[in-house]
Amino acid sequence: MGKEKLGSGRFQKDEMLEVEITDIGNDGEGIGKVDGYALFIKDAVIGDRVRAKIMKSKKNYAYAHLEEVLEPSPFRQQARCPIARQCGGCQIQNMTYERQLKFKQDKVRNNIVRIGGFDGEYVDSIMEPIMGMDDPWRYRNKAQYPIGADREGNPVAGFYAGRTHSIIPVSDCRIGVVENEMILEIVLEHMRQFHVSAYNEGTGHGLVRHVLIRKGFESGQIMVCLVINYGKRNPNSGRDFGKGREYIPGQERLIEKLEKVPGMTSISVSINNENTNVIMGTEIHTLWGEPVIRDTLNGLEFEISPLSFYQVNPAQTKKLYGQAIKYADLSGKETVWDLYCGIGTITLSMAKTAGHVYGVEIIPEAIEDAKENAKRNGIENATFMCGKAEVVLPEFYEKAAGGDASDKDALHPDVIVVDPPRKGCDSKCLETMLKMQPERIVYVSCDSATLARDLRILCDGGYKLKAVRPCDMFPWSGHVESCVRLERVSNRKADSYVKLNVKMEEYYRIKDAEGGEADG
Numbered sequence: 393m394g395k396e397k398l399g400s401g402r403f404q405k406d407e408m409l410e411v412e413i414t415d416i417g418n419d420g421e422g423i424g425k426v427d428g429y430a431l432f433i434k435d436a437v438i439g440d441r442v443r444a445k446i447m448k449s450k451k452n453y454a455y456a457h458l459e460e461v462l463e464p465s466p467f468r469q470q471a472r473c474p475i476a477r478q479c480g481g482c483q484i485q486n487m488t489y490e491r492q493l494k495f496k497q498d499k500v501r502n503n504i505v506r507i508g509g510f511d512g513e514y515v516d517s518i519m520e521p522i523m524g525m526d527d528p529w530r531y532r533n534k535a536q537y538p539i540g541a542d543r544e545g546n547p548v549a550g551f552y553a554g555r556t557h558s559i560i561p562v563s564d565c566r567i568g569v570v571e572n573e574m575i576l577e578i579v580l581e582h583m584r585q586f587h588v589s590a591y592n593e594g595t596g597h598g599l600v601r602h603v604l605i606r607k608g609f610e611s612g613q614i615m616v617c618l619v620i621n622y623g624k625r626n627p628n629s630g631r632d633f634g635k636g637r638e639y640i641p642g643q644e645r646l647i648e649k650l651e652k653v654p655g656m657t658s659i660s661v662s663i664n665n666e667n668t669n670v671i672m673g674t675e676i677h678t679l680w681g682e683p684v685i686r687d688t689l690n691g692l693e694f695e696i697s698p699l700s701f702y703q704v705n706p707a708q709t710k711k712l713y714g715q716a717i718k719y720a721d722l723s724g725k726e727t728v729w730d731l732y733c734g735i736g737t738i739t740l741s742m743a744k745t746a747g748h749v750y751g752v753e754i755i756p757e758a759i760e761d762a763k764e765n766a767k768r769n770g771i772e773n774a775t776f777m778c779g780k781a782e783v784v785l786p787e788f789y790e791k792a793a794g795g796d797a798s799d800k801d802a803l804h805p806d807v808i809v810v811d812p813p814r815k816g817c818d819s820k821c822l823e824t825m826l827k828m829q830p831e832r833i834v835y836v837s838c839d840s841a842t843l844a845r846d847l848r849i850l851c852d853g854g855y856k857l858k859a860v861r862p863c864d865m866f867p868w869s870g871h872v873e874s875c876v877r878l879e880r881v882s883n884r885k886a887d888s889y890v891k892l893n894v895k896m897e898e899y900y901r902i903k904d905a906e907g908g909e910a911d912g
């Protein structure tokens with residue numbers, strides 16, 4: 393056990409230890425303690441007894457590699473996917489789904505208590521049980537497979553090994569739809585037959601970079617988009633075969649095979665000649681069928697292009713939005729702001745039972761989609777604005793407060809919904825929300841640490857935390873979404889909140905310096 397090293401507070405690299413896994417870290421990794429030192433061990437499951445090798449040792453904790461499971465936990469299960477450990481996609485396929493849901497529920501609860509500073513008993517009394525999936529497999533409606541070549545030069549499709557750029561071949565990802573495998577087989581077989589090259593990140597040569605597949609779960613419509621490197625370096629460049637441009641050698645044959653896949657309605661290419669990590673290029677050419685697929689969500693119809701943002705787990709999205717709608721408590725007359733609205737899915741879901749809805753989103757294309765989606769669904773009581781929430785909202789507020797706005801109701805809305813990215817809401821945005829004094833705030837979050845920080849700020853500004861409901865959007869990963877309801881209890885403005893925010897930033901600095909494990 394290397395006892396002599398323990399006194400110094402450090403382990404030596406490659407040192408072997410036996411340890412009982414007693415906790416779960418932020419990303420789902422196992423945590424074991426040896427004489428008070430925490431060991432973070434990826435792929436170890438709470439309840440396991442394991443042998444682990446020290447990889448990196450710090451003052452108070454160390455990272456170790458799982459060498460052997462000595463006694464398996466009752467929560468350990470065989471991962472369904474043969475490459476679950478190497479692939480960066482799933483982190484906890486070897487933990488039973490039930491235990492995983494408990495882990496996620498606890499993670500949200502503990503972050504709200506520890507980071508947000510809320511009373512544990514109170515939080516327990518208002519937390520609703522996590523919404524899990526009945527069948528947590530094959531839930532993703534979108535897949536992006538990188539294409540590369542193996543040592544013999546044969547084309548392969550698969551996934552990047554965690555944080556690297558080498559492709560592990562796999563055509564049937566268990567969280568994706570079954571059609572993915574069929575489509576990838578057709579593409580790879582075609583590449584072999586017509587000697588189509590795979591893109592090589594190192595040299596920048598080669599044609600096929602990625603295959604994007606999307607499926608509308610309600611409509612059954614399927615889209616395939618091949619992302620290709622079609623620059624001057626490519627010998628196929630500029631070849632024109634009568635009917636249309638031939639982007640891929642033997643293109644007509646490829647289309648013939650792909651269009652037979654049940655549900656196929658759209659085949660396209662996206663040109664990406666840049667040497668970058670960004671998957672999609674902005675130029676898209678439809679080769680066959682429609683440029684978009686259609687799908688319905690909460691009774692609304694959406695058109696989805698290869699570039700559109702659309703939630704990837706439709707079954708859980710329906711539950712999450714349903715919860716947000718419940719927490720918003722609309723009767724038909726209310727004024728609602730939906731900040732970080734994307735293509736307007738929440739905004740439009742609420743429009744049916746609200747007086748007027750306002751959506752704010754930073755990406756211009758998403759706002760265009762949102763406006764189109766409103767039109768397509770005959771919704772006339774929705775206004776969309778493009779820009780940063782922390783800029784659009786204060787500007788609107790200043791203007792309206794100065795008597796300059798046509799819609800006074802929007803100044804003091806009944807409900808504000810926010811669904812920010814992982815970094816949470818900007819302080820300027822929170823400050824303006826507090827000034828607008830909505831009766832209710834519904835906070836949809838994909839990161840419970842920043843959620844907890846923002847809840848503290850909002851509650852210090854006159855709101856009360858009324859209900860929290862986690863939702864498992866990404867089974868087998870460490871991520872968890874939450875939906876929170878806040879109610880206004882006083883007119884108190886957030887006097888202390890700027891100071892508080894500084895404290896939180898300090899917290900994040902410490903967290904970064906420690907390697908992101910502070911809230912484990």
Ligand code: SAH
Pocket residue numbers: 701702703731732733734735736737738752753754755758779780781782811812813
């Ligand atoms: N509510 C939507 C999208 C949520 S994802 C849905 O459920 O589909 C978060 C969205 O916030 C993204 O669309 C992102 O583009 C947008 N975003 C990121 N930073 C923003 C900011 N500062 N202001 C407004 N929108 C922002």
